[in-house]
Amino acid sequence: MDMAPTLSPGPTPDSASASHQPNVRNPxxxxxxxxxxxxxIYYKRVRGHCAQQIKEFAECAVGRTISATWICRDQRLSMNSCMITHATRAxxxxxxxxxxxxxxDRRKKxxxxxxxxxxxxxxVIELIKREEAREGVAKARPS
Incomplete structure (x- = not known):
């Protein structure tokens, strides 16, 4: 007859404190x-690193449509390689x-x-109450 496997106890307090690093990838x-x-935020950070290359490509591409593909090739390749370089897991x-x-900060805001x-x-509620009280006094006064 097979016996059910025994359950191992959970992490000990010593092992839990040893790995107290927060899991940034999926906390x-x-x-x-x-x-x-x-x-x-990620895309903004990557674009921030490559702002100069993006600007150069945009300046080259101004006023062009399809021709920007080959005329601005060097700027486009520079921009793409910069973005690939900075688009990392880190x-x-x-x-x-x-x-x-x-x-x-967002919660406090x-x-x-x-x-x-x-x-x-x-x-607004206080103003409404005052207005109602004033109207009530005006109605109560004999004309």
């Missing part, structure tokens, strides 16, 4: 919108880390905006 599942924000990890670093909306809502 927690992100929604599709959050992943899109990370990708936007750059993507840096973009993800930047997104997580700004997470608290949303809270501040919600608080401002709530304050404005309370002001």
């Amino acid at each position: 927690l599942p992100l929604s599709a919108a959050q992943e899109a924000q990370v990708k936007d 750059e993507e990890d840096a973009a993800r880390a930047e997104w997580f670093a700004g997470r608290e 949303r809270q501040d905006e919600a608080a401002a909306v709530e304050r404005r809502r309370e002001e």
Whole structure:
């Protein structure tokens, strides 16, 4: 008769503290919108590294359509090679880390905006109450 395999205990406290490095690649599942924000940061960072090559290609391509393919070939190849060079996993990890670093700021900004909306809502309600009270006093007075 086969015996069921024994379950090994989970990680020990010593092993858990030894690997306390945050997993930047996938610390927690992100929604599709959050992943899109990370990708936007990533692309912005890559374009930032290659800004000069992109500018040179754009200047060459101004006023051209199909002919830009062969006339601006050197600039295009330079731009593409720069972007391929900088489009690395490390750059993507840096973009993800930047997104997580700004997470608290975005949360605080949303809270501040919600608080401002709530304050404005309370002001409007107070104005409405004052107007109703003034109308009530005006109706109560004999003409």
